[in-house]
Every structure is written in C-alpha cells, then in structure tokens.
Amino acid sequence: MSDTTTARxxxxxxxxxxxxxxxxxxxxxxVILMFWAISGDRFMSVRNWTFIAQxxxxxxxxxFAQLMIVTTGSIDISIGSSLAFSAFLGALGMLWFGDVGxxxxxxxxxxxxxxxxxxxxxxxxxxxVTTLAMLIIVRALVxxxxxxxxxxxxxxxxxxxxxxxxxxxxxxxxxGKFPAIFILAAIVALLMWAFYEKTVFGQQLRAVGGNExxxxxVGINVTTFKIKVFAAAGLMVGLAACVNLARAGxxxxxxxxxxxxxxxxxxxxxxxxxxxxxxxxxxxxIGALTLTIVRNGLTIAGVPPSWSQVALxxxxxxxxxxxxxxxxxxxxx
Amino acid sequence: xxxxxxxxxxxVEHVTKSFGGVQAMRDGSFDLNxxxxxxxxGGNGAGKSTLAKIVSGAHVPDSGRICIKGVEIPRADHSxxxxxxxxxxxxxxxxxxxxxxxxxxNLFLGRIPRKWGLxxxxxxxxxxxxxxxxxxxxxxxxxxxxxxxxxxxxQQQSIxxxxxxxxGSDIVILDEPTAALGPNETGEVERLVEDVRDQHGTxxxxxxxxxxxxxxxxxxxxxxxxxxxxxxxxxxxxxxxxLVKAITLGE
Numbered sequence: 001m002s003d004t005t006t007a008r009x010x011x012x013x014x015x016x017x018x019x020x021x022x023x024x025x026x027x028x029x030x031v032i033l034m035f036w037a038i039s040g041d042r043f044m045s046v047r048n049w050t051f052i053a054q055x056x057x058x059x060x061x062x063x064f065a066q067l068m069i070v071t072t073g074s075i076d077i078s079i080g081s082s083l084a085f086s087a088f089l090g091a092l093g094m095l096w097f098g099d100v101g102x103x104x105x106x107x108x109x110x111x112x113x114x115x116x117x118x119x120x121x122x123x124x125x126x127x128x129v130t131t132l133a134m135l136i137i138v139r140a141l142v143x144x145x146x147x148x149x150x151x152x153x154x155x156x157x158x159x160x161x162x163x164x165x166x167x168x169x170x171x172x173x174x175x176g177k178f179p180a181i182f183i184l185a186a187i188v189a190l191l192m193w194a195f196y197e198k199t200v201f202g203q204q205l206r207a208v209g210g211n212e213x214x215x216x217x218v219g220i221n222v223t224t225f226k227i228k229v230f231a232a233a234g235l236m237v238g239l240a241a242c243v244n245l246a247r248a249g250x251x252x253x254x255x256x257x258x259x260x261x262x263x264x265x266x267x268x269x270x271x272x273x274x275x276x277x278x279x280x281x282x283x284x285x286i287g288a289l290t291l292t293i294v295r296n297g298l299t300i301a302g303v304p305p306s307w308s309q310v311a312l313x314x315x316x317x318x319x320x321x322x323x324x325x326x327x328x329x330x331x332x333x
Numbered sequence: 334x335x336x337x338x339x340x341x342x343x344x345v346e347h348v349t350k351s352f353g354g355v356q357a358m359r360d361g362s363f364d365l366n367x368x369x370x371x372x373x374x375g376g377n378g379a380g381k382s383t384l385a386k387i388v389s390g391a392h393v394p395d396s397g398r399i400c401i402k403g404v405e406i407p408r409a410d411h412s413x414x415x416x417x418x419x420x421x422x423x424x425x426x427x428x429x430x431x432x433x434x435x436x437x438x439n440l441f442l443g444r445i446p447r448k449w450g451l452x453x454x455x456x457x458x459x460x461x462x463x464x465x466x467x468x469x470x471x472x473x474x475x476x477x478x479x480x481x482x483x484x485x486x487x488q489q490q491s492i493x494x495x496x497x498x499x500x501g502s503d504i505v506i507l508d509e510p511t512a513a514l515g516p517n518e519t520g521e522v523e524r525l526v527e528d529v530r531d532q533h534g535t536x537x538x539x540x541x542x543x544x545x546x547x548x549x550x551x552x553x554x555x556x557x558x559x560x561x562x563x564x565x566x567x568x569x570x571x572x573x574x575x576l577v578k579a580i581t582l583g584e
Contacts, residue, residue, distance in 0.1 A: 194452075198452050198453060199451050199452050199453065200445045200447055200451070200452070200453050201451075203434070203438060203445065203453055204445075206431075206433060206434060207431045207433075207434055207438070207442075209433070210431040210432055210433035210434055211430070211431045211432060211433075213429075214429045214430060214431055214442070215431070215442070215443075217391070217413070217423070217425065217429055218413070218429075218442050218443035219412070219413040219414040219417065219443055220443055277432075277433035278433060
C-alpha cells in the first residue's frame with residue numbers, strides 16, 4: 001500500500017468498489033427524487049407514503065425469506081404459491097380453532113419450506129427445479145382445497161351467509177393497516193437483522209454460499225442445515241401470508257402469484273448476488289422499498305401497468321449491472 | 334495399562350479400504366511419534382490420500398486398527414468429529430477455507446463461539462485470531478474484517494495451518510499443503526511447519542508429491558505402492574533416486 005503524493009484520479013478502482021456498496025441507497029434516492037419531480041405532491045404526500053408503508057411489508061417479508069435462501073446459493077421460486085397455501089390454511093385455522101388458528105398459516109409456510117429443503121438436500125435436486133415443481137404443486141393444492149373460492153375476513157360476524165366462508169376478525173383487519181402493519185414489519189426487520197448479521201446461523205448461511213464442501217470437511221452437517229434454512233424461510237413466508245391475509249382481507253386461491261419474482265427482484269435490487277455468499281438485510285429493505293416506490297410512482301405518473309413492468313425489468317438489470325463487479329466473474333451461467 | 338507413555342502417538346495397523354470393487358488401501362501400517370514429521374509418498378492412486386483420509390476420520394476403514402496414545406479407536410466412533418476430539422486436524426490441498434468469510438471465521442470454522450447460545454462471539458474470535466497469528470509469526474495479516482479471498486495464497490494457507498494447530502491438536506495432516514502456492518509462499522509454509530513442530534511439539538503427517546519438500550521436512554518417509562505401505566526410510570538414509578524407485582516400482 002504505497003501512497004504516492006501524485007494526484008490520483010477521482011474514481012480509483014478501490015473507490016469504485018466502495019461506491020458499489022452504496023448503489024441501492026443512491027438508486028432509491030434517485031427514484032424518490034425523480035417521482036417527486038414528475039408527480040409533485042401527489043407522490044410526496046402523507047397519504048401516498050402511508051400507502052407505501054402498507055404495501056411494502058408483505059414483499060419485505062418474502063424478500064427476507066428469499067435472502068436467507070439466496071445467501072446459501074440456492075433459490076426458492078415457490079414462495080408465491082406457498083403464500084397462497086399458508087394464507088388459506090391460516091384462514092381455515094381461524095375457522096376451526098378461532099383466532100389462535102392463524103398460527104396454522106405460519107406453520108404451513110414452514111412445512112412447505114421444509115419439504116423443499118428435504119427434496120433439495122436428500123434427493124439432491126437443484127433448488128430451482130425443486131421449487132419450480134413446488135410452485136406448480138402447491139398452487140394446485142390451494143385450488144383443490146379451496147375449490148376456487150375465497151375465505152373472507154370480516155369486521156363483524158353477522159355478514160357471512162350462504163356458502164361464502166368468512167371469519168370475523170376485526171383485529172386482523174386492523175393489523176393490515178397503517179400503523180400496525182408498519183410496526184410489525186419494523187419489528188420483524190429488526191429481528192431479521194439480528195438473526196442474519198449476528199447469529200451463528202446467519203454466518204453459516206454465508207459460509208454455505210461461499211464453500212459448502214469445506215463445511216462438510218470440518219464436520220458441519222450441511223444437509224440438515226439446508227433443510228433448516230428452507231424451513232426458516234418458509235416460516236417467514238407463512239408470516240408474510242398472515243400479513244397478506246390481514247392486508248387483503250381474504251385468502252384467495254390466486255394470492256401471491258408472481259410474488260416470488262418480486263421477492264427475488266427486491267433481493268437483487270439490494271445488491272445481493274444471486275450466486276450466494278453475501279447479503280445484507282438493510283439493503284434488502286432498501287430493495288423492497290425501491291420496488292414498491294417505483295411501482296407506486298409509475299402508477300401515479302399515469303404509466304400503464306404493462307409499461308411499468310417493462311420499466312421495473314430495466315431497473316433490475318441496471319441495478320445489478322452497476323452494483324456487482326462483473327469483471328471478476330469468468331463464467332456467466 | 335502400562336506402557337501408554339512409551340506407545341507412539343498414533344499407530345495405524347493393517348488398515349484396508351475399498352470403494353465399490355476398487356481396493357484403494359490393501360494394507361496400510363505406520364506409526365507417528367510426538368514432534369515427528371512423517372511423509373507419505375506414492376504415485377497417483379497408490380493410496381496415500383485414502384490413508385490420510387482414514388486417519389482424519391473422513392473414511393472409515395474396512396478392517397485394521399488405529400490407536401491414538403495406545404488407545405484403539407472403535408470403528409463405530411470413527412468420524413471426523415471424533416478424530417478432531419482425539420487431536421487430529423487436517424490442512425487440505427485446496428486450502429479448505431471459505432473464501433467470502435473473514436480470517437477469524439475461518440479459524441473458528443465448525444467451532445464458532447456463541448454468546449447466549451445464538452449469537453457469534455466476535456470479540457473472542459478476534460482476540461484468539463490475533464493470538465494465533467502472533468504465535469505463527471504471521472505479521473502480514475492485519476485487517477481481520479476482510480474476506481480471506483482478498484489475501485495471498487501463503488497468508489490463506491497460514492490461516493489454514495493456524496486453524497489446525499489453534500485447538501491444541503497433537504497431529505496435523507498436511508494434504509499437499511503447498512501444491513497451489515508459489516516458491517516464496519511454499520518456503521513460508523515450510524518454515525511455519527518447522528516452527529510449530531519445534532515450539533509446540535506437534536506431529537505432522539505430510540502428503541506430498543514434492544520429493545524435495547519431503548526430504549526437507551520429513552523425519553521419516555513412508556512409501557505407498559498399490560495400496561500397500563511398502564517401504565519406510567529415515568531422512569538421512571535416502572537419496573532421491575532410491576525414493577523415486579520405491580515410489581514407481583515399490584522396491
């Protein structure tokens with residue numbers, strides 16, 4: 001490290017490397033400024049930010065689930081279906097056992113995750129293929145179980161009638177609104193940060209993504225660890241499903257469709273390489289917020305939904321192109 | 334139980350190991366004394382890696398006896414974690430480090446100290462890492478928060494050897510420790526092995542293709558040939574020619 005006294009260019013390679021760390025933060029600031037400039041007070045209003053604070057939590061929890069799995073170098077594309085399945089079982093649980101039955105929703109997510117983990121670890125089928133199969137199977141199960149109908153959460157018990165299933169749970173509906181939903185998300189985010197950054201389990205997620213073989217050599221049981229990771233992520237999906245149930249006021253067979261892709265996009269927008277070994281909870285929060293804000297901003301600016309999807313796709317490519325140093329990657333698969 | 338103190342640190346007697354139809358180890362025997370460096374040499378497929386993996390616990394032998402300090406290891410207990418508990422550690426040829434993790438994490442791999450049962454005790458890890466690096470006279474590793482992929486090969490191998498000796502192990506198996514390193518870094522690692530042996534009385538089992546290195550470091554050299562530990566030489570009584578003959582022809 002010999003420091004020379006000659007003038008150095010402003011963007012040295014080390015500085016560029018350091019800057020890459022800040023890309024998610026710069027991106028979200030630019031996005032906010034841009035929509036503020038375009039839509040003014042309609043975007044920058046308390047009402048709209050309350051809306052964003054209500055919209056983000058479900059995506060955020062799904063992104064956390066995805067972050068755990070992506071850090072180990074795997075991927076889970078079944079979480080959208082798992083969300084529908086969990087929300088449905090949560091609602092059923094409430095029909096059967098009352099309010100406590102909602103816990104069934106969380107457990108259902110953990111169960112789907114555990115099944116994923118077992119298939120991947122024990123049968124040694126790549127996570128992409130396994131969770132693709134589960135995406136199809138679990139969605140089909142929801143449709144079979146629900147017979148295509150929804151279970152509604154209502155604010156009073158008198159509203160249900162006929163063959164429409166409904167549960168009266170006004171407390172759950174109020175959980176789905178600002179500020180309760182926001183406070184819940186903030187608590188989960190804090191716990192997730194401690195879990196991911198400070199625990200032995202969290203460090204092991206990165207180590208598995210870095211060199212799984214070595215961990216096996218030193219006697220760590222990677223097979224059961226991976227099952228635990230998928231189960232833990234599944235529990236997070238189950239929690240997201242309960243939050244979604246509160247937010248949407250219904251468990252529908254179509255819930256969570258394409259949400260797996262949003263979750264992956266939020267993780268990637270947070271600068272986490274999908275190849276594993278690295279990741280950050282704070283940047284994943286930024287990623288999930290960016291995604292929600294862009295979608296919200298484009299809607300307010302009057303961009304048709306199809307075109308906003310195009311814009312989101314382009315943003316994703318741009319974010320990854322800038323935030324990851326691809327010159328060190330020799331093979332792109 | 335007399336004679337325990339005079340028994341060799343490690344005795345391997347007539348171990349065998351097959352994989353499917355292939356007999357990788359037909360008859361492996363050798364012993365290792367305290368503070369000794371024993372090299373195992375042999376051509377490709379001669380069984381030296383298999384022998385090392387049996388000692389490390391990665392392979393369970395089909396038959397034969399392994400004794401540590403005169404006490405036989407029951408075959409049912411034969412595993413990496415049991416051998417670690419008995420004081421045997423391995424440094425692998427491909428470094429066996431986790432590249433995206435820090436030096437402290439790699440040093441503590443598989444033994445991460447916990448706070449309140451759940452959290453990583455980072456302070457303890459950093460303190461111990463500095464101690465180990467100081468013991469090894471490694472002064473080049475300064476920043477403990479960097480992933481080790483940003484370090485040189487020699488520094489990485491120092492961490493790997495540090496991991497092997499940091500836990501008070503009696504026996505360290507070096508599996509091609511310098512195969513991936515340049516000449517300067519190889520010298521650095523060899524110096525480290527000699528220092529550790531002299532200061533801690535650690536015993537080493539060296540698996541190497543590099544016969545010059547074997548003759549520099551080893552007190553005794555075991556030659557494996559077609560899955561049999563066929564010959565044994567003392568460092569002083571061997572010439573390169575005889576060693577090559579023993580490896581290629583088994584004589």
